[in-house]
Amino acid sequence: MFHIQKTTELWNRLSRQEQKFAKRCTEDIEQHFEQSVLSKLPDRYKSHLKQSVISEEDDMVPEPQLDTFVICKSKSFLGAFQLDDSGEEKPVDLEADDLYALRYKSIKPLVQSGQIDLV
Known part of the structure; x- marks a missing residue:
């Protein structure tokens, strides 16, 4: 948070x-x-955000791990979707209302655009 x-x-x-x-x-x-x-x-x-007063950034605040798997549901049929950048994996057909366990970084744009909901 x-x-x-x-x-x-x-x-x-x-x-x-x-x-x-x-x-x-x-x-x-x-x-x-x-x-x-x-x-x-x-x-x-004494800071919960910085390791010490000489730290310039909030180095005690971890960035979220976008490579983590999440449970999600597509709001509509999205068709074939490539899950990895390398293209080595087969595309997955994202069907409406089906649940998927996918890496967040793969679906982040779809979550942000409202096409997929996190469950």
């Missing part, structure tokens, strides 16, 4: 309810980190 919160484009994709939930969740996590660990560390290491 920290990654989404710090990326304006991703944050703006969330509904108001999702933004409210994500904000509350990150606040709870920050409070937990502060009470359980960060308050016991030297000042220069």
